[in-house]
Amino acid sequence: MSLLVVKGLQVQYGGIRAVQGIDFAVSAGECVALIGANGAGKSSTLKALSGLVSVAGGTIHFDQMLLNSLPAFERARKGLVMVPEGRGIFANLRVDENMQMGAYARSDRDAVQRDAQHLLRVFPRLAERQDQLAGTLSGGEQQMLAMARALMSRPRLLLLDEPSMGLAPQMVTQIFSVIRTLIEQGMTLLLVEQNARLALQISHRAYVMESGRITLAESADVLRDDPRVRQAYLGEPAN
Amino acid sequence: MTSHATNPRAWLGLLLIAVALIALPFALSMAGTAWVRIANLALLYVLLALGLNIVVGFAGLLDLGYIAFYAVGAYVYALLASPHFGLHLPFWIILPIGALLAALCGVVLGTPTLKLRGDYLAIVTLGFGEIIRIVLNNLSQPINLTNGPQGLARIDAFQLGPVHFAKRDVIFGIEITGPMKYYWLLLLLLMATLVLVVRLQNSRIGRAWEAIREDEIAARAMGIHTTAIKLLAFAIGASIGGLAGGVFAAVQGFVSPESFVLVESVMVVAMVVLGGMGNIPGVVFGALLLALVPELLRYSVEPLQQWMFGRAVVAPEVLRMLIFGFALVLVMRWRPAGLIPTLIRTRMVAQPSSTK
Numbered sequence: 384m385s386l387l388v389v390k391g392l393q394v395q396y397g398g399i400r401a402v403q404g405i406d407f408a409v410s411a412g413e414c415v416a417l418i419g420a421n422g423a424g425k426s427s428t429l430k431a432l433s434g435l436v437s438v439a440g441g442t443i444h445f446d447q448m449l450l451n452s453l454p455a456f457e458r459a460r461k462g463l464v465m466v467p468e469g470r471g472i473f474a475n476l477r478v479d480e481n482m483q484m485g486a487y488a489r490s491d492r493d494a495v496q497r498d499a500q501h502l503l504r505v506f507p508r509l510a511e512r513q514d515q516l517a518g519t520l521s522g523g524e525q526q527m528l529a530m531a532r533a534l535m536s537r538p539r540l541l542l543l544d545e546p547s548m549g550l551a552p553q554m555v556t557q558i559f560s561v562i563r564t565l566i567e568q569g570m571t572l573l574l575v576e577q578n579a580r581l582a583l584q585i586s587h588r589a590y591v592m593e594s595g596r597i598t599l600a601e602s603a604d605v606l607r608d609d610p611r612v613r614q615a616y617l618g619e620p621a622n
Numbered sequence: 623m624t625s626h627a628t629n630p631r632a633w634l635g636l637l638l639i640a641v642a643l644i645a646l647p648f649a650l651s652m653a654g655t656a657w658v659r660i661a662n663l664a665l666l667y668v669l670l671a672l673g674l675n676i677v678v679g680f681a682g683l684l685d686l687g688y689i690a691f692y693a694v695g696a697y698v699y700a701l702l703a704s705p706h707f708g709l710h711l712p713f714w715i716i717l718p719i720g721a722l723l724a725a726l727c728g729v730v731l732g733t734p735t736l737k738l739r740g741d742y743l744a745i746v747t748l749g750f751g752e753i754i755r756i757v758l759n760n761l762s763q764p765i766n767l768t769n770g771p772q773g774l775a776r777i778d779a780f781q782l783g784p785v786h787f788a789k790r791d792v793i794f795g796i797e798i799t800g801p802m803k804y805y806w807l808l809l810l811l812l813m814a815t816l817v818l819v820v821r822l823q824n825s826r827i828g829r830a831w832e833a834i835r836e837d838e839i840a841a842r843a844m845g846i847h848t849t850a851i852k853l854l855a856f857a858i859g860a861s862i863g864g865l866a867g868g869v870f871a872a873v874q875g876f877v878s879p880e881s882f883v884l885v886e887s888v889m890v891v892a893m894v895v896l897g898g899m900g901n902i903p904g905v906v907f908g909a910l911l912l913a914l915v916p917e918l919l920r921y922s923v924e925p926l927q928q929w930m931f932g933r934a935v936v937a938p939e940v941l942r943m944l945i946f947g948f949a950l951v952l953v954m955r956w957r958p959a960g961l962i963p964t965l966i967r968t969r970m971v972a973q974p975s976s977t978k
Contacts (some may be wrong), residue, residue, distance in 0.1 A: 394816035459845035471840030473833055484833050
């Protein structure tokens with residue numbers, strides 16, 4: 384049984400149907416990517432999963448529980464945690480305070496401190512800047528902080544929205560190497576990414592979204608060699 | 623706070639401040655009982671500013687109708703302890719009722735408006751403040767509940783056992799006036815409120831408010847029940863306003879809708895912003911400053927003109943507000959984060975050089 388099962392999901396903004404009935408699933412320990420062009424409905428899908436926008440149709444089951452009308456904060460407490468697009472760090476709080484905020488819903492203080500120590504080893508850059516205000520970090524460091532903060536809540540499924548967005552290439556490499564480590568450690572991930580090449584390199588499976596629908600669903604290896612994907616998303620000329 | 627406990631010098635300092643604060647009304651009454659009354663009003667404003675700071679400073683929700691909660695507290699006291707209904711309940715029963723009712727009003731205001739932020743929330747709260755005032759103004763018909771614009775007079779003073787707050791006592795040859803008793807009571811209330819807000823700020827709830835202020839969506843993603851936590855800010859802030867309102871009614875002995883106009887709300891917001899949003903010492907300082915400086919100007923503007931020109935050229939009231947407004951502009955120009963900004967804000971200014 385998959386950890387996350389989505390059936391016929393629809394998202395609407397006024398009259399615009401951003402997501403038009405999609406089915407997909409994520410099993411425990413899997414990294415699944417959702418790729419596609421701007422406006423394909425990837426971020427809307429993630430927002431519907433995390434409860435930031437309401438579902439216009441279909442069902443979302445997380446660990447066999449229907450999520451459709453559960454408020455966002457309850458979903459986060461159930462372990463469905465999103466790293467929002469644009470990161471959403473608390474700019475006027477220090478780096479360590481930001482991380483503690485991630486453990487807001489947890490009451491096991493000792494374990495929280497151990498997790499914080501562990502994550503500072505995973506993200507050495509954050510360790511160096513622990514008592515700096517988060518707003519003074521660079522974009523890439525903020526992305527790291529947003530991920531570390533989300534991990535502080537011990538998520539069962541981590542939703543990553545465009546982790547490479549607006550970052551220098553070197554920083555993107557660093558972020559993705561951390562994501563790869565997370566996958567190796569058994570973290571379940573749903574990754575929304577415009578950078579299809581990177582996404583297909585690290586994920587097990589991927590779904591391709593176009594205009595609110597899923598048009599391809601394959602293992603990442605197969606999609607990497609698919610001529611349609613190569614042409615549309617990996618920047619190769621049609622031949 | 624605990625770090626001070628080990629330091630005897632800090633204790634001595636606190637003791638001296640406490641003695642000075644307790645002895646202050648004696649010094650003030652030498653200049654006239656009016657000054658003790660002014661000190662009492664200033665303390666009421668400090669209470670209001672601390673209450674509003676929970677909403678504006680901690681949770682980051684701009685409330686332009688805060689004085690409505692003050693009005694609720696004041697009218698609850700006035701109705702339950704005056705000849706209007708012939709009720710004369712003791713103040714220690716009415717004050718909690720007023721605080722609770724104000725908190726309820728806070729929840730009533732908060733529930734439908736929680737989805738709004740920034741400017742939109744400010745406009746709705748402004749409307750709420752006006753609604754309360756207009757209701758108080760018009761609820762003299764069909765049943766005379768509030769006595770309309772005439773207000774409610776002959777409100778009971780506080781009475782605790784043999785201590786009657788409206789009468790003067792002479793103990794060991796020292797004259798204790800009514801306003802002095804209110805002063806000490808307000809000082810006690812202020813201390814209790816200070817303990818409450820400091821503890822709130824450093825609590826789990828305080829951190830949740832901080833997160834909501836910074837980024838509400840991220841706060842929700844952290845598992846914070848943002849709706850409930852924001853309502854809590856409204857309710858706690860409102861209950862402090864309601865409490866202050868009850869004391870206000872007793873101190874004045876008279877309430878009317880005139881006391882709860884929009885300018886009063888704006889004044890309390892100005893106190894919070896001027897002192898330093900979210901920073902408790904800053905807010906206390908801002909409230910004292912804005913409450914006392916206009917009074918000082920009231921007493922100095924006319925004599926100064928007499929001395930300079932031989933007559934009063936500009937009406938004191940006009941000049942007072944002019945100087946006052948100009949000072950506000952200057953402060954905001956040179957200290958935009960408030961006179962005593964929060965540590966975070968000063969850190970932010972100091973940080974960029976050390977990151978390189």
